[in-house]
Amino acid sequence: MDLWFFALLLVVLLLLRVPVAFAMILPSMIYFTSHGLSAGYAMTSMLNGINSFPLLAVPLFIFVGTLSNHLGIATRLYDFARALLPRLPGNLAFVNLGTAIGFSWISGSALADAASTSKVQIPQMLKAKYPYGFSAGLTASSSLLSTVMPPSIPAVLFAATASISTGALFAGSVLPAALMAVGLAVYIAIWVRLHPEITGSRPFDVRMLGTATVRVLGPALLPIIILGGIFSGWFTPTESAGVAAAVTIVLGAVYRTLSWATFWKAAKETVIMSGGILLIIGASNLLGQVLAREQVSRGLGEWLAGVTDNPIVFLLLLNVLLILLGVFLEAPPVILVLVPILMPIVSGYGIDPVHLGVIMIVNLMIGSLTPPVGAVLFVVGSITRRPMGELFRGILPFLVPLFGVLLLLTLFPQIVTIVPTMLGL
Structure with a gap:
């Protein structure tokens, strides 16, 4: 009865739009008080949830993404992609995707990617007579690559919560992100073929490509430093995030786009975003204490064992649940609440934790793109100021290739595990 009341109160608070962290803290505190546990114990549980060295990577990666945003790095990537693909039919659509791929190696946040690229690319595509729905849909869907491709903030949170290697999860995310990019590219090619009136091609300009290449060399260092340092063993993920932040500051100084005002604005945004995430982490740890006391993992595991003993069927059922949660909630609270419940269950099914992590992240990102409440959609809609129905x-249509990739990842875990295995992670 306690658990049902707890769950009902949590759902009601979420439906009332209470911030997720406080919606988890209030029922947890009521539960603790009703069971004779002190508020001090609850606060200690929250602080213990935050006291983790790997979690230091979260604010650092957020800072790299926000500062890159303010330094105009997305514009540099856009100019390079456009100079590289001038004669390709529908080149602006492929430039949009190429920019998102480049920015995904730096940002780690789909919302940051969607915000920065929407300002640059959607106006250019509308000017070239691309329909708004296609332009905005492509920008929103390609922004998901930033959260799947390393460095991924949800991947850091999953690895810290599941007590697995962040480097292994980063390595396991590379091929899935590449498949998502290929799926979107295939849809773009089909769409362009069906709309021959949209060309946008122009003569190839060697000088323009040379200039754009020089301008993009600095940003290209960031993924080399982040991933090269992690996979070579030179840095931990947390250390690589710190080095990447320092390199981003140096790039801003070299490009003369960094000022005290820009630095302060990026730092302020980082503090706000990191504070929100860390509060959710602490609240999730408190919620996890309640679920552990009520033996939710054991009960859910026994129920699932009675439903199916097939790991593929289990993952398919999990996909449905995660998509629905991703529509209404952002990735961090879902990961932080569900991972402690799921880890004992997936071990019984023989599912690799890295495979589970990638599946969870891809599901939640697709959920954030799914109407009517997807967070990425509202970021793009708020910037373009067009009716949400058009978006x-x-x-x-962009959900079709993304769901296709998700199905492949579910059925063939080797797509996820092959790179970590080759790297010995």
């Missing part, structure tokens, strides 16, 4: 209709 909802525009995004639906």
Whole structure:
């Protein structure tokens, strides 16, 4: 009865739009008080959830993404992609995707990617007579690569919560992110073929490509430093995030786009975003204490064992649950609450934790792109200031290749595990 009341109160608070962290803290505190546990014990549980060295990577990666945003790195990537693909039919659509791929190696946040690229690319595509639904849908869907491709903030949170190697999860995310990019590219090619009136091609300019290449060399260092340092064993993920932040500051100074005002604005945004995430982490640890006391993992595991003993069927059922949660909630609270419950269960099914991590992240990102509440959609809609119905209709075709990739990842775990295995992670 206690657990049902707890769950009902949590759902009601979420439906009332209470911030997720406080929606988890209030029922947890009531539960603790009703069971004779002190508020001090609850606060200690929250602080213990935050007291983790790997979690230091979260604010550092957020800082790299926000500062890169303010330094105009997305614009540099856009100019390079456009100079590289001038004669390709529908080149602006492929430039959009190429920019998102480049920015995904730096940002780690789909919301940051969607915000920065929407300002640059959607106006250019509308000017070239691309329909708004296609332009905005492509920008929103390609921004998901930033959260799947390392460095991924949800991957850091999953690895810290599941007590697995962040480097292994980063390595396991590379091929899935590449498949997502390929799926979107295939859809773009089909769409362009069906709309021959949209060309946008122009003569190849060697000088323009040379200039754009020089301008993008600095940003290209960031993924080399982040991933090269992690996979070579030179840095831990946390250390690589710190080095990447320092390199980003140096790039801003070299490009003369860094000022005290820009630095302060990026730092302020980082503090706000990191504070929100860390509060959710502490609240999730408190919630996890309640679920552990009520033996939710054991009960859910026994129920699932009665439903199916097939790991693929289990993952398919999990996909449905995660998509629904991703529509209404952002990735961090879902990961932080569900991972402690799921880890004992997936071990019984023989599922690799890295495979589970990638599946969870891809599911939640697709959920954030799914109408009517997806967070990425509202970021793009708020920037373009167009009716949300147009964006909802525009995004639906892009969900087809993304769901196709998700199905492949579910059925063939080797896609996820092959790179970590080759790297010995």
